[in-house]
Amino acid sequence: MKIFTSAQIRELDRYTIEHEPIQSIDLMERAASTLARTIANTWDSSVKVVVFAGPGNNGGDALAVARLLGEQGYQVAVFLFNIRGRLSPDCLINKRRVQECKHIKKFVEVTQEFDPPQLEKGMLVIDGLFGSGLNKPLAGGFASLVKYINASPAEVVAIDMPSGLMSEDNTYNVSSNIIRASVTLTLQQPKLSFLFPENQQFIGRLRTLDIRLSQEGISKIDANYTVIEESDVRPLLKDRNPFAHKGQMGHALIMAGSYGMAGAAILATKACLRAGAGKVTVHTPRKNCQIMQVAVPEAVLQLDHEETIITEAVDTENFQALGIGPGIGQNEATAIPFIAQLRRATCPIVADADAINILASHRAWKQQLPKGIILTPHAKELDRLEGASVDSFERLTKAHQLAERLHGYVIVKGRYTAICMPDGHIRFNSTGNAGMATAGSGDVLTGIITALLARGYEPQHACIVGVYLHGLAGDLAARDLGEESLTASDIIDYLPRAFKRLKE
């Protein structure tokens, strides 16, 4: 699913109007009837409704919703804010329709002073002040109105977006001047800012309503942001040739673990095997020998000369992929061979966890990373690598600039894991759950992506399939076990089911 910017939403709007064709006022009516139907399915007509409408098309939607609910027997009070004496054409038409509607008993057009209505518990506020046309943070009277609504005990339904929230960049926004909705009914597709954790407090429960904007227009507009869906992943999966032998299924090298962190190596290796690699070799410190042999008998061990840390860079000629970093620590004796290893590797690489921390403390090394490398930081690791960010948008921007600079892939892990491609595209994962916020979950992802690379997936496909499978395995595990008790090992155990589901 594509995520459009506000400029692209306007473009799509115009495309739909021109090519369907449909009058813009009728498109607004279509959106409003879907909104009103959704509201009526959740709240019956005993609820008192207060509608706050702004001067643009978001306000137009809200006025149309007010009329439609009024016609269905809801008691609706409407406040239209027309401070500048200028309404969008469709907002103006809907203002007249509300004024002519005998079911609306209270309609107030606010041009100067505003005497706010009492908002009580059990009332429903419909927020149609601003949507995707907001061009700067709210201030003055609108900011006071937002604070008034937020302080009230009434439930708030936001139309398209919580008013005050920007579709993309909220870095310089003022959070107290943004509506905190209990439900957001967004039109056609979620906005970029909805994917960020710090904005969940404004959005509440999100529902995306299909208002049938032109499918042709949607496919023509090139979106920088997309959300990965199952239908995107299925066609990418490789078949296993019935005549295959293990030598053709990819030989992966995992460089992981230090003494006390053997678990990271075990998880990455197991995940790599479960994600379909034909053979997996693990390079790990000597002291991990026994535990690795017992925990993952399928893997081949390549022991470092050192007892407790990794101190060698090795030949990768016989491997089709290298996964490096989980649990390796940040000892300087590991860091030096680590960068040598990256330079020396002849196969695709996934670098995770301590690999990223080492890069963060050796800034100059970032320039030496091989093209096509896949880095998988979580938010904190990315902050260490690229400097702290004030919010998720800024962090995403840094990640995407890093991917462009490296000609590589930066996977920022989180609720909607973002894969930043070297060409500037960003793909968000839709699978996964809060249960996966648990130690070792990242090591599992490293193992999965390494396996896919070894199997011969293109790096961008390995990233997409990898994050999707990882999240899906977590979701299937959580369905059976619940989120609270989920462990990284459970994600590995459910990988077979995730594959099966995608191959069905």
Ligand SMILES: NC(=O)C1=CN([C@@H]2O[C@H](COP(=O)(O)OP(=O)(O)OC[C@H]3O[C@@H](n4cnc5c(N)ncnc54)[C@H](O)[C@@H]3O)[C@@H](O)[C@H]2O)[C@@H](O)CC1
């Ligand atoms: N393609 C779609 O998805 C459709 C969108 N529609 C609605 O149209 C909305 C977008 O409408 P508009 O583009 O008219 O934009 P908005 O209604 O979000 O706001 C635009 C108005 O707000 C003013 N404004 C912007 N920032 C302000 C600020 N900080 N303080 C005070 N005033 C400010 C602008 O000058 C303009 O008058 C969507 O959010 C949605 O609700 C629907 O009508 C149907 C189709």
Ligand SMILES: [K+]
């Ligand atoms: K709104």
